[in-house]
Amino acid sequence: MQKKTIGICAIAISKNPGGYALGFVGTINNKLSKVYNETKQKKKRNEFTGEVMSPIFINWLKCYYQSNNRKNLPEILVFYR
Numbered sequence: 596m597q598k599k600t601i602g603i604c605a606i607a608i609s610k611n612p613g614g615y616a617l618g619f620v621g622t623i624n625n626k627l628s629k630v631y632n633e634t635k636q637k638k639k640r641n642e643f644t645g646e647v648m649s650p651i652f653i654n655w656l657k658c659y660y661q662s663n664n665r666k667n668l669p670e671i672l673v674f675y676r
Contacts (some may be wrong), residue, residue: 598625599670599671600625600663600667600668600669600670600671601622601625601627601669601670601671601672601673602621602622602623602655602656602659602668602669602671602672602673603621603622603627603672603673603675604619604620604621604622604652604655604672604673604674604675605619605620605621605674605675605676606618606619606648606674606675606676607676608640608643610640611636613636613638614636614637614638614639615636615637615638615639615640615642615643616634616635616636617634617635617636617637617643617647618632618633618634619632619633619634619651619652619655620632621655621659622659623655623658623659623662623663624659624662624663625663629662631654631655631658631659633651633654633655635647635651656668656669
């Protein structure tokens with residue numbers, strides 16, 4: 596039986612003097628030893644909408660795909676928040 600590919604990612608939002616910071620990290624290999632990360636800053640917490648999150652998520656999956664020789668995307672996604 597073939598082993599399933601897995602992607603694990605997490606997101607966190609923290610308050611800072613300039614507003615709010617969003618941090619994203621996601622694995623880009625099946626050994627879970629390499630990661631992709633991205634951060635965004637907004638003045639208000641409610642500005643972290645789908646319009647902000649979608650490109651981050653898509654960039655992560657693109658990086659996963661490229662780092663796996665353009666052969667696969669994760670079959671199982673685990674998302675922590």
